Amino acid sequence: MYWRARALQRRRKHDEAMAGYREVLVQYPLSWYALLAHERLEGYGEEEAAAALAAAMEATKPPGSPLAAIPDVLWSNPHFRRGVELVRMGLTASARRELEAVRVDLEADAVDPRVLTWTKVALYEAAGAHDLATHLARGQEPEFGAYWPVGDHRRLWELAHQRGFSSLVEGWSKARSIEPAWVYSIIREESGFNPGIESWANAIGLMQIILPTAKGLAKGTAHAPTAANLRKPEIAIELGTKYLRDLLGRHPVIPLASAGYNAGGGAVAKWRKARGRQPLDEFVERIPYREARGYAKRVTRSVARYRWLHGDGAILDLPLDPPGKP
Numbered sequence: 001m002y003w004r005a006r007a008l009q010r011r012r013k014h015d016e017a018m019a020g021y022r023e024v025l026v027q028y029p030l031s032w033y034a035l036l037a038h039e040r041l042e043g044y045g046e047e048e049a050a051a052a053l054a055a056a057m058e059a060t061k062p063p064g065s066p067l068a069a070i071p072d073v074l075w076s077n078p079h080f081r082r083g084v085e086l087v088r089m090g091l092t093a094s095a096r097r098e099l100e101a102v103r104v105d106l107e108a109d110a111v112d113p114r115v116l117t118w119t120k121v122a123l124y125e126a127a128g129a130h131d132l133a134t135h136l137a138r139g140q141e142p143e144f145g146a147y148w149p150v151g152d153h154r155r156l157w158e159l160a161h162q163r164g165f166s167s168l169v170e171g172w173s174k175a176r177s178i179e180p181a182w183v184y185s186i187i188r189e190e191s192g193f194n195p196g197i198e199s200w201a202n203a204i205g206l207m208q209i210i211l212p213t214a215k216g217l218a219k220g221t222a223h224a225p226t227a228a229n230l231r232k233p234e235i236a237i238e239l240g241t242k243y244l245r246d247l248l249g250r251h252p253v254i255p256l257a258s259a260g261y262n263a264g265g266g267a268v269a270k271w272r273k274a275r276g277r278q279p280l281d282e283f284v285e286r287i288p289y290r291e292a293r294g295y296a297k298r299v300t301r302s303v304a305r306y307r308w309l310h311g312d313g314a315i316l317d318l319p320l321d322p323p324g325k326p
């Protein structure tokens with residue numbers, strides 16, 4: 001839909017192109033392509049873009065909130081009641097066991113299945129189990145992501161975009177002069193806020209740093225570049241934000257710096273040397289590594305979502321100028 005509108009714009013069929021961009025905003029809220037479409041509409045004038053964004057949100061008619069009330073069938077379930085009490089006590093592991101043991105015939109009791117899912121997500125967030133909340137909410141993306149975060153529906157978006165380890169993220173973001181929304185987005189993508197996770201490629205911790213990279217990042221710090229240290233949130237975030245600061249210095253737009261976090265800054269430099277004169281949307285679409293291409297889009301859209309939900313409430317500006325050669 002976005003690229004069809006781009007083709008129409010290049011053929012100077014501007015009314016049709018603008019209609020296409022507006023439809024992207026309606027159909028794909030706060031997505032990578034919505035960010036691009038909004039930027040293209042701004043090229044026709046800020047008033048045009050603002051009106052299109054307002055119209056897209058006005059067109060949103062999300063279903064009723066699954067968090068409006070907890071049905072009696074859940075309150076009457078002993079596992080659920082114990083899970084709630086354990087959350088209140090901060091006993092997350094025990095609470096998870098009880099909540100996972102909840103078995104309710106949702107169809108027979110005419111209960112929206114979203115109610116149990118989102119109630120668990122909210123309880124995990126309350127317990128500080130940001131990894132469990134993220135894991136469960138991520139599977140609901142096709143449903144909640146189809147509607148702009150307006151009214152009661154906004155709460156689902158917030159639950160799906162956790163801000164775990166916030167004091168560390170905010171502190172190191174300030175120290176590195178980078179946006180906290182970007183750090184949250186990288187952590188959400190890399191580890192889902194699970195500090196003990198290790199990938200098949202031996203990437204470790206919240207920001208999934210491999211040991212060879214950690215050795216370079218640890219220089220000038222008091223930390224030994226060990227697997228055990230990378231599982232410590234305070235060290236993982238200190239080293240990970242150092243790497244992000246370096247990447248943003250070399251590739252000063254979030255999509256490209258994010259691609260560098262996934263594929264390496266050297267790979268992005270090579271692509272810029274070859275194709276640095278292409279507009280940013282075309283450049284990202286032609287990133288030759290499928291994983292890095294998808295990663296750049298997902299992280300950028302998450303930055304936009306965090307900024308919208310927890311920041312200034314404005315859509316992320318995404319300059320589409322060619323990135324140039326490094």
